[in-house]
Amino acid sequence: MTTLFKNIKELIQVRTEPVAFLSGKDMAILPTIKNAFLVVENGLIANFGEMAECPNNDFSEVIDATGKMMLPSWCDSHTHIVYAGNRESEFVDRINGLSYKEIANNGGGILNSAKKLQETSEDDLYKQSKLRLEEIIKLGTGAVEIKSGYGLTEKAELKMLRVIKRLKKNYPIEIKATFLGAHAVPANYKNNKADYLQMLIDDVLPKISEEKLAEYIDIFCETGYFSVEDTELILEAGKKHGLTPKIHVNQFTAIGGVQAGIKHGALSVDHLEEMRDEDIAALQNTNTMPVALPSCSYFLSIPYTPARKMIDAGLPLALATDYNPGSTPSGNMNFVISTACIKMKMTPEEAINAATINGAYAMGLEKEVGTISIGKQANLIVTEPINSYGFIPYSFGNHQIDFVYLKGKKWLVS
Numbered sequence: 001m002t003t004l005f006k007n008i009k010e011l012i013q014v015r016t017e018p019v020a021f022l023s024g025k026d027m028a029i030l031p032t033i034k035n036a037f038l039v040v041e042n043g044l045i046a047n048f049g050e051m052a053e054c055p056n057n058d059f060s061e062v063i064d065a066t067g068k069m070m071l072p073s074w075c076d077s078h079t080h081i082v083y084a085g086n087r088e089s090e091f092v093d094r095i096n097g098l099s100y101k102e103i104a105n106n107g108g109g110i111l112n113s114a115k116k117l118q119e120t121s122e123d124d125l126y127k128q129s130k131l132r133l134e135e136i137i138k139l140g141t142g143a144v145e146i147k148s149g150y151g152l153t154e155k156a157e158l159k160m161l162r163v164i165k166r167l168k169k170n171y172p173i174e175i176k177a178t179f180l181g182a183h184a185v186p187a188n189y190k191n192n193k194a195d196y197l198q199m200l201i202d203d204v205l206p207k208i209s210e211e212k213l214a215e216y217i218d219i220f221c222e223t224g225y226f227s228v229e230d231t232e233l234i235l236e237a238g239k240k241h242g243l244t245p246k247i248h249v250n251q252f253t254a255i256g257g258v259q260a261g262i263k264h265g266a267l268s269v270d271h272l273e274e275m276r277d278e279d280i281a282a283l284q285n286t287n288t289m290p291v292a293l294p295s296c297s298y299f300l301s302i303p304y305t306p307a308r309k310m311i312d313a314g315l316p317l318a319l320a321t322d323y324n325p326g327s328t329p330s331g332n333m334n335f336v337i338s339t340a341c342i343k344m345k346m347t348p349e350e351a352i353n354a355a356t357i358n359g360a361y362a363m364g365l366e367k368e369v370g371t372i373s374i375g376k377q378a379n380l381i382v383t384e385p386i387n388s389y390g391f392i393p394y395s396f397g398n399h400q401i402d403f404v405y406l407k408g409k410k411w412l413v414s
């Protein structure tokens with residue numbers, strides 16, 4: 001099966017040399033080809049270039065993209081889309097003056113979602129979660145990381161991870177799974193956090209590794225949740241089972257979690273709304289990707305990750321949604337890049353690099369997706385007719401996607 005896309009107004013994020021991720025000033029460079037063609041063969045990108053060089057083969061399918069732009073699908077490296085029910089009532093509580101922390105301290109927040117999930121069957125959880133997966137595919141996401149962390153018991157954490165495994169099997173989108181058992185301390189371990197962590201290490205981790213249910217290990221390193229010491233313990237234990245660290249850190253307070261993540265070889269450190277100079281310095285010249293989640297800042301009215309300061313200090317940055325029922329009930333990467341430009345002063349080039357190749361790196365998929373390069377998966381966005389790629393973040397909240405392709409196949413938008 002070969003598909004030719006011809007007359008593409010602009011083909012965005014074309015890379016002929018392999019790139020793992022982009023940092024600092026390089027983030028401002030977004031290579032494109034105007035009036036381009038692209039060939040897809042058996043689900044992979046096989047060729048691309050200027051229309052003047054367009055091959056004349058017998059293609060199984062020819063798509064005329066006149067007026068439209070094409071780019072690699074968004075790479076969303078941080079989500080919690082496997083969850084049960086919603087938390088609209090907490091949203092109203094916050095409008096009426098309660099803070100996110102006050103709600104959590106009153107038994108709401110993550111514990112509220114955990115209660116709902118524990119009471120939901122695996123089949124029902126799958127049905128609810130697949131709708132969110134289909135929703136983000138329509139919004140242009142072609143690779144996604146999904147976390148557990150709303151189970152908080154052995155049974156419910158494994159249930160979440162098995163649902164992720166089922167989604168992986170049934171959908172053409174790339175999915176990576178993360179074990180986030182240390183998301184909050186469940187009520188029955190309220191005064192016994194150490195025992196809860198030990199239960200995760202002794203009982204849950206071996207089963208995850210046996211059933212190959214996750215690639216990454218995560219923890220919410222935050223005042224009132226898990227300490228730097230807890231973080232080190234969990235990351236070490238995860239590593240023993242072959243899981244790579246990716247952590248929630250510096251969301252409300254900076255307590256040294258960034259440094260702990262780097263020390264344990266974290267692939268990414270995520271949230272980073274509160275960044276001290278020493279946290280930025282610690283990330284320089286490491287292989288750890290900082291990940292910003294602007295929709296979370298928007299929804300909770302908390303500070304935005306200081307992207308300008310970080311990129312100007314030479315750091316890379318990835319953008320992700322954090323789609324979850326509490327702090328970010330939205331999986332729209334288009335809104336994420338708009339918000340990164342509008343609120344974090346990232347340029348469209350920086351935001352698109354952060355949402356494609358840097359996001360791919362943050363989930364270990366930089367060789368498979370994230371750029372228009374020969375041999376990579378043909379996970380593609382075809383835009384509506386637009387004037388420039390800057391229109392995507394500019395036109396915030398509007399839908400600029402005509403079609404998406406996953407592994408070279410058009411995703412039918414129902």
Ligand SMILES: N=CN[C@@H](CCC(=O)O)C(=O)O
Pocket residue numbers: 109110113220248251296322324325326327328
């Ligand atoms: N901060 C920790 N975890 C999630 C939100 C959890 C929730 O409120 O349900 C996040 O990444 O924002």
Ligand SMILES: [Zn+2]
Pocket residue numbers: 078079080248322324
């Ligand atoms: Zn999160």
